[in-house]
Amino acid sequence: MINSDVIDYRRLTDPELAAVIAELRKEKGWTQETLAEIARVSPRTIQRLESGQPSSIDTRRTLAAAFDFDDLDTFNGPWPLPNIERLKEESARIERETVAVDVQQMVKGKQLRKLAERAHSFLITSIDDPTDNVEALLASLQDCFCEYGDCHDLYSARDKLEVDRQFQEQIDELRMQGIGIVAGxxxxxxxLKSSQSSDASFFLDIVYVVSASLDALPQIVRVPRNDSFGF
Incomplete structure (x- = not known):
């Protein structure tokens, strides 16, 4: 999702409108001649428009009707378009303030169990706005992750197999809801915030578990480069 701060609302330029019309036409599986017939304009009009030539208000309204837009002035009014300069500035800020973490899809309970053993700290979150059912499943996953991670060294090999089974059930239940999870x-x-000495620093393994629709699972997540802990 593009940050609204980098969006401008303006009318499409002729070349931009050309690209939009051509893409909409191809999505429909129409030739230029087919679009011309449906819009009741000449094929030459479509050819000129898709080459980036100027077009009249009436022609753009006719094309909006051909594509079944409720608003016939769709191609005459402002569109939300990215401001390239502000988009570059925002990308630079993100690169400066965050770090990319490679993630992989969790399909086995054993994968989650091993991450829980490694984690000194963790975050479980969702890219989407989860349903109540999915939110409850993620809360259960978080509880299991935390409880096992805190005392995993007390578990026997047989006990760990049971943990694998519990994590697997949670993964499978989420998949039934169309949700997958990735982790890295x-x-x-x-x-330490209270000290400026380099001797007061230490390393933590932070695990990130992220849920998303199965068809939109990310390969990386970006997290704050400088986390603050109030010890």
């Missing part, structure tokens, strides 16, 4: 680990150097 970042080793971060932490420094």
């Amino acid at each position: 680990c970042r080793r971060a150097r932490m420094r």
